[in-house]
Amino acid sequence: MSRSILGPFNRVEGDLEVSLDVEDGRVRAAWVNSPLYRGFEQILQGKAPEDALALVPRICGICSVSQSAAAAAALADASGVVAPPNGARACNLMLAAENLADHFTHFYLFFMPDFAREAYAGAPWFGPVEARFKAIHGSAAAEALPARARFLQLMGTLAGKWPHTLSMAPGGSTRAILPAERVRLLALLREFRGWLERHLFGDALEAVGALDSVDALWAWLDARGPERGDMARFLELARALDLAALGRSPDAGRYLSHGAYPLDGAPLFARGVWDAAAGRLDAMDADDVREDISHAWLGGSAEAQPPFAGETQPDADKPGAYTWCKAPRWRGQVVQTGALARQAVDGHPLARALVADGGGNVLSRVVARLLELARVVPQMERWVREIVPGEPFFAAAPMPDAARGVGLVEAARGALGHWLVVRNGRIHNYQIVAPTTWNFSPRDAAGTPGALEQALVGTAVEDTAGMPLAVQHVVRSFDPCMVCTVH
Amino acid sequence: MNVLWLQSGGCGGCTMSLLCADTPNLMATLADGDIDLLWHPSLSEASGAAVVDLLEACIAGAQPLDVLCVEGALLRGPRGSGRFHVLAGTGRPMIEWVAALAARARYTVAVGTCAAYGGVTAAAFNPTDACGLQYDGDTVGGLLGGAYRSGAGLPVINVAGCPTHPGWVIETLMALALGDFDAGALDALGRPRFYADHLVHHGCARNEFYEFKASAEKPSDLGCLMEHLGCKGTQAHADCNQRPWNGAGSCTNGGYACISCTEPGFEEPGHPFARTPKIGGIPIGLPSDMPKAWFVALAALSKSATPQRVRANATSDHPVVTPAIRHTGLK
Numbered sequence: 021m022s023r024s025i026l027g028p029f030n031r032v033e034g035d036l037e038v039s040l041d042v043e044d045g046r047v048r049a050a051w052v053n054s055p056l057y058r059g060f061e062q063i064l065q066g067k068a069p070e071d072a073l074a075l076v077p078r079i080c081g082i083c084s085v086s087q088s089a090a091a092a093a094a095l096a097d098a099s100g101v102v103a104p105p106n107g108a109r110a111c112n113l114m115l116a117a118e119n120l121a122d123h124f125t126h127f128y129l130f131f132m133p134d135f136a137r138e139a140y141a142g143a144p145w146f147g148p149v150e151a152r153f154k155a156i157h158g159s160a161a162a163e164a165l166p167a168r169a170r171f172l173q174l175m176g177t178l179a180g181k182w183p184h185t186l187s188m189a190p191g192g193s194t195r196a197i198l199p200a201e202r203v204r205l206l207a208l209l210r211e212f213r214g215w216l217e218r219h220l221f222g223d224a225l226e227a228v229g230a231l232d233s234v235d236a237l238w239a240w241l242d243a244r245g246p247e248r249g250d251m252a253r254f255l256e257l258a259r260a261l262d263l264a265a266l267g268r269s270p271d272a273g274r275y276l277s278h279g280a281y282p283l284d285g286a287p288l289f290a291r292g293v294w295d296a297a298a299g300r301l302d303a304m305d306a307d308d309v310r311e312d313i314s315h316a317w318l319g320g321s322a323e324a325q326p327p328f329a330g331e332t333q334p335d336a337d338k339p340g341a342y343t344w345c346k347a348p349r350w351r352g353q354v355v356q357t358g359a360l361a362r363q364a365v366d367g368h369p370l371a372r373a374l375v376a377d378g379g380g381n382v383l384s385r386v387v388a389r390l391l392e393l394a395r396v397v398p399q400m401e402r403w404v405r406e407i408v409p410g411e412p413f414f415a416a417a418p419m420p421d422a423a424r425g426v427g428l429v430e431a432a433r434g435a436l437g438h439w440l441v442v443r444n445g446r447i448h449n450y451q452i453v454a455p456t457t458w459n460f461s462p463r464d465a466a467g468t469p470g471a472l473e474q475a476l477v478g479t480a481v482e483d484t485a486g487m488p489l490a491v492q493h494v495v496r497s498f499d500p501c502m503v504c505t506v507h
Numbered sequence: 508m509n510v511l512w513l514q515s516g517g518c519g520g521c522t523m524s525l526l527c528a529d530t531p532n533l534m535a536t537l538a539d540g541d542i543d544l545l546w547h548p549s550l551s552e553a554s555g556a557a558v559v560d561l562l563e564a565c566i567a568g569a570q571p572l573d574v575l576c577v578e579g580a581l582l583r584g585p586r587g588s589g590r591f592h593v594l595a596g597t598g599r600p601m602i603e604w605v606a607a608l609a610a611r612a613r614y615t616v617a618v619g620t621c622a623a624y625g626g627v628t629a630a631a632f633n634p635t636d637a638c639g640l641q642y643d644g645d646t647v648g649g650l651l652g653g654a655y656r657s658g659a660g661l662p663v664i665n666v667a668g669c670p671t672h673p674g675w676v677i678e679t680l681m682a683l684a685l686g687d688f689d690a691g692a693l694d695a696l697g698r699p700r701f702y703a704d705h706l707v708h709h710g711c712a713r714n715e716f717y718e719f720k721a722s723a724e725k726p727s728d729l730g731c732l733m734e735h736l737g738c739k740g741t742q743a744h745a746d747c748n749q750r751p752w753n754g755a756g757s758c759t760n761g762g763y764a765c766i767s768c769t770e771p772g773f774e775e776p777g778h779p780f781a782r783t784p785k786i787g788g789i790p791i792g793l794p795s796d797m798p799k800a801w802f803v804a805l806a807a808l809s810k811s812a813t814p815q816r817v818r819a820n821a822t823s824d825h826p827v828v829t830p831a832i833r834h835t836g837l838k
Contacts, residue, residue: 030553175756176755177756182524182527183670412727486556
């Protein structure tokens with residue numbers, strides 16, 4: 021058996037180290053280390069509650085708006101304010117713009133370039149994939165980056181800029197949309213729809229969103245082959261490499277979603293925990309979350325704590341610790357989160373079928389993101405049309421001197437929660453549980469590994485310049501955001 | 508000109524912002540500007556040992572290093588060990604890698620306020636002992652020390668901003684590639700003057716409200732954000748309202764205050780970000796270069812002269828009174 025320490029990973033957001041025990045060419049055990057600590061939870065203590073809106077987006081440059089959304093939701097929960105209909109739609113548009121841009125960035129810039137590496141030269145699918153997806157030099161980098169930049173022009177109008185807007189507030193949006201701007205937003209969405217339909221899907225968004233089984237997915241590929249578009253290119257190589265068998269999480273058959281894009285009292289995508297083995301949707305309550313610090317370089321209670329009572333005290337010398345990341349658990353269980361979980365919890369037939377077929381794996385995680393691009397753009401078009409110029413976008417409400425609030429939202433990478441305690445008009449405690457905190461959790465006190473740690477077990481390791489490609493595929497299939505993970 | 512880009516105690520948002528550059532093909536723009544990415548954490552193919560080998564080759568001098576870009580603050584803690592960020596796969600604190608690479612670089616560029624001055628990562632009691640490359644807040648020093656000069660003889664170039672505008676980064680790199688960049692191109696805080704010699708106020712779409720001191724009273728109001736909502740655009744150095752963000756935006760266009768994110772120490776303003784601190788009803792932070800007595804006198808005069816249209820629109824989220832239509836010719 022040999023132990024190897026892998027890093028730095030790139031094309032993930034932030035820094036990441038993975039240690040592997042390898043036996044007979046397969047991973048026997050994995051340990052995930054989030055090697056960067058910044059201390060946002062310490063920084064936020066003592067601030068005015070609304071200052072969270074300026075500080076938390078700066079936890080993460082790629083999930084900035086989702087951090088804002090969670091803070092705004094926690095503050096709204098504490099103050100009781102409800103955003104007016106226009107404001108709720110504007111905030112959904114901001115969050116959706118970021119989430120979809122992240123899915124898009126992940127596919128074109130972070131994930132696919134690994135299949136354009138020399139190691140795959142000679143594979144029957146390689147030529148066009150290399151031309152399209154080669155890091156920096158492929159045609160996708162040339163075409164997808166400007167398409168992404170154009171799509172994010174939504175944020176220029178809706179939110180001043182991206183990342184790090186202050187437009188998102190507990191009472192809605194600080195930026196009213198005027199009639200001409202509403203038309204411009206719709207035009208930008210139509211442009212992005214057109215790009216996706218021409219290049220990514222080779223099909224109407226609605227047709228992709230209507231794929232309802234694993235058989236339907238492969239039939240869709242076979243109908244026009246890999247020439248159809250970039251998703252079909254991926255599906256072709258995924259079938260050839262059997263990516264559905266790679267990166268499975270055997271003991272993590274639970275999929276968490278906080279529910280996404282609330283409107284008029286209900287989320288567009290449902291909240292809950294999908295138990296794949298039981299075929300059952302469980303309720304998700306903020307009180308079901310505990311964070312364990314047994315293997316993190318953090319001091320405090322040995323017992324897993326609810327986030328309202330959570331502490332964050334760095335202790336770099338703690339014995340037995342191997343990461344700055346806490347280990348969040350839902351009712352004591354490891355869960356995974358992200359687009360696959362969001363769509364499975366919502367009951368989308370393809371997502372449910374992929375999970376039933378092979379659980380979370382490299383194929384299903386990537387397909388779910390693309391599915392979500394197809395499903396959410398039409399909703400964005402609807403929200404823009406539903407904006408009523410002249411009606412308010414913002415409602416003011418005083419923040420009580422003492423309050424608690426929880427903000428549960430869905431970032432691109434999954435469930436993001438902020439737990440806020442206000443005392444004497446100041447932030448007394450602020451705890452953040454981010455999507456990659458769930459997915460890249462370390463072991464808990466019982467020694468149960470986190471979702472990625474489980475998913476890496478059994479991976480065949482052929483050494484490629486010290487960093488096995490299969491390991492990279494598994495890691496990147498989660499679209500990790502390491503700066504959010506520890507914050 | 509090659510560019511090595513590293514990230515440490517920050518959020519990666521300056522890279523994400525860079526990828527929003529308003530250009531038909533960012534990769535081609537960089538290539539046309541003679542900018543070759545030696546390695547970038549979000550864009551490059553290489554991971555793991557290949558990256559570590561590259562960094563070591565740069566330090567050894569086997570690989571010439573033209574530009575070292577650092578994004579994120581440098582974390583010196585705990586207790587000077589740098590262990591709050593040990594570069595993955597190396598067992599070595601990032602501050603050691605950065606110091607060794609900066610000693611070899613022809614130019615060293617701090618991308619964003621974290622890398623320049625410490626930024627948000629250094630907020631509150633600065634739990635990670637974060638600092639900038641050559642500044643600790645507004646004090647010269649930081650990781651590399653005040654005496655540091657890169658191979659070309661320049662101090663660290665502080666492309667400050669939280670995040671940076673894509674244009675600030677691209678134009679700085681292009682100017683370096685052209686050989687057009689010397690010490691005179693930097694302001695007193697090491698920022699490129701091409702964007703830092705402006706004020707955010709310049710070109711602000713709310714300027715008519717400013718002129719008449721017609722102020723927003725709550726978020727989403729159209730009026731000037733200076734009097735009540737914390738805006739520092741009349742003091743903050745940047746051209747944010749002269750070059751659009753994401754096609755059409757800026758902070759003040761987004762309905763919220765400029766928080767002076769290009770400035771050392773912006774993360775700890777000493778007051779809630781979106782509330783203007785005042786003494787006797789007068790904002791403490793007056794416009795740059797304006798004597799207080801003049802400001803007070805002008806504010807009183809302009810408030811008394813505010814047109815009804817401006818006054819009404821200032822506290823609405825959309826224009827409720829439109830400008831009068833007038834013949835402007837001489838007949």
